[in-house]
Amino acid sequence: MSSETQLGLDHSPSTLQPLLTVTGLVKKFGSFHALDGAGFNVKPGEVLGLIGPNGSGKTTCINVITGLYRPDQGTVLYQGKPIGGLPSHRLARLGINRTFQVPKPFMSLTVRENVEVAQSYGQAGGSADDGLKDIKILLEHLELDRDMNRLAAELTSAQQKMLDLARALATRPKLLCVDELGAGLNPSELSRVAERLRGLAKSGIALLVVEHLMDFVDQVTDRLVVLSAGKDIFSGPLALAARDPQVIEVFLGASDEH
């Protein structure tokens, strides 16, 4: 039910200009087209879910947006400027960040150093003076404050996911790509993560969420884009997606009767 009220909110940011607009994105690996003309946009404060079967190009999409791959064709517009092919560290300073499907914290650094390094290198105008206070607030918010001085390698995998998120948030992103943050979390952890992501969107951050868990998607996202074979085939709320014949075909396979 809560998703319906959120869907209602979707109409208010619609007057805003999109923060990110992706059009006709193509990414080839050899002869394989991981992305084949995908397009969508995200507005500030909006949570866009990116779903699709395995291999449909969700993670590749995030990898292109965050500078890990250079797009072969198509444009990525961020705040109205093309950013396709810029290196990751520059994108991070422009306010684009992400978490990773398998969390990638800096294992030999402490939790606090993990966040500190992102804060001092990733923020647009250099780090603020009250940097240390910010780190404490951020870590408290993600329930990592008690492990602040432990090495990242010593954390549980759920905590490492939160640290991945903390590292991304320490750069003060405007666009946050979240790649399967929910996978492997238990139901109570999941609902807390969902709450946090909603909170981030409320603060004005645009979120691009890749996820397989449909309850989580329902809880978190305002709108969905469904990818299939590197193309976007649907855009709209989950309730409509579940009734779209093309989406059903992609997820469940074509019916036997032609």
Added chain:
Amino acid sequence: MPEHSPTAKWLRHVLLIIVPVVLVAALLPHVYSNRLLLFNFIVFLTLAQGVNIIYGFTGYLPFGYVGFFGAGAYGFAISVMHLHWSPFPSLVVGALTAVAIGAVLIPLLRLSGPYFAIANLAAALGLAQIVANPALQGITKGPYGVSLNGIYQPGLSYGTSIVILVFALACALYLRHSRFGLALQAVKNDPISAAMAGISVVKARTMAWLLSALIAGLIGANFAWYVSVFYPENVFSPDFSIFAIVFALFGGVATVTGPILGVLLLYGLYNFIGISSPQYFQLIYGLLIMVLVLFLPSGIGSLLRRWGIHVV
């Protein structure tokens, strides 16, 4: 960073590490007559810190590290022989020669792991061959070696080597305490997420690489000054790379005290039994390296850490 304590920490470590090293290095020649041995200790202490900077903080294993050392020595020699410059400006020429070689080798940083180590080794061997080429006799004296007897000043050049060691230690301490050092360790851990943290991975690696080249170049130039007579195979000896790497690894990289400990213990052992009965030395050395790799891959520093002792 925003706290006040890092500066205090800095000062404390300077007092605890650099001051004793300087005192010991400066006073020992008065009570111990084999100054060449002491000089060699300083050379390895410096080289081990250079290896520490590139390997400990970025993960690149520089099997050809001696290339910078030899470049520094020959840069110094050429400056003295052909430009007729005095030792101090010639030290700068030597150091810059090493940094220039480092700059030429920057593309090697695209390689990783063993590929980098092998390519770096090949580069150093190649450089040694070029320097030793009889066709370059007019510039480098080729295989016939360099003799710089006009500037032989063992006292002054020994003192200078202490200054260079202090510089190397200060660089390592800086990396241990600065946000740049933190960034390098982040890059070593995971370059992709380091880039997402806003770190320019290529720039960070390049700076560490050139800094380690500078340190080896300085001490190489100082070596040329101190010994004054040397051959290409002396200053390009692979032993320099291997020893410096083993010492740094033995003590524990990414700390400042680890490599110091490694040099004092292992190079001490080497001089204690290595000269008189080299066969036993090689046996012990081989066993030691095996034990190290199997049980203490992060050096004896990690052993201390396991016992709860903070290693700087």
